[in-house]
Amino acid sequence: xxxxxxxxxxxxxxxxxxxxxxxxxxxxxxxxxxxxxxxxxxxxxxxxxxxxxxxxxxxxxxxxxxxxxxxxxxxxxxxxxxxxxxxxxxxxxxxxxxxxxxxxxxxxxxxxxxxxxxxxxxxxxxx
Numbered sequence: 001x002x003x004x005x006x007x008x009x010x011x012x013x014x015x016x017x018x019x020x021x022x023x024x025x026x027x028x029x030x031x032x033x034x035x036x037x038x039x040x041x042x043x044x045x046x047x048x049x050x051x052x053x054x055x056x057x058x059x060x061x062x063x064x065x066x067x068x069x070x071x072x073x074x075x076x077x078x079x080x081x082x083x084x085x086x087x088x089x090x091x092x093x094x095x096x097x098x099x100x101x102x103x104x105x106x107x108x109x110x111x112x113x114x115x116x117x118x119x120x121x122x123x124x125x126x127x
């Protein structure tokens with residue numbers, strides 16, 4: 001799901017727990033610099049402070065720009081680079097493992113389809 005980012009899920013859970021869409025005393029800790037969608041949710045929820053580890057390498061996050069834009073009459077304090085190297089390693093490892101799992105699943109499906117086709121071909125010539 002496009003909106004199933006950790007920040008979005010954490011904000012949703014916190015809002016439900018607090019019975020409010022505003023979280024003015026909340027601090028959010030994330031491994032990777034928030035994307036624009038997540039920063040929008042952070043601002044909308046009026047979160048006080050965000051800490052993140054690794055910077056978005058592609059430079060498309062706009063974190064600082066959105067945090068200081070005062071779009072909703074609210075500014076959020078952003079502290080980046082917290083345990084940056086460790087967070088980068090965790091993220092790299094996670095995505096390498098995820099890609100390996102996806103590749104293994106794809107190969108398993110391919111082998112299953114090939115086996116099914118072979119059984120079909122072997123039994124198809126008999127009457």
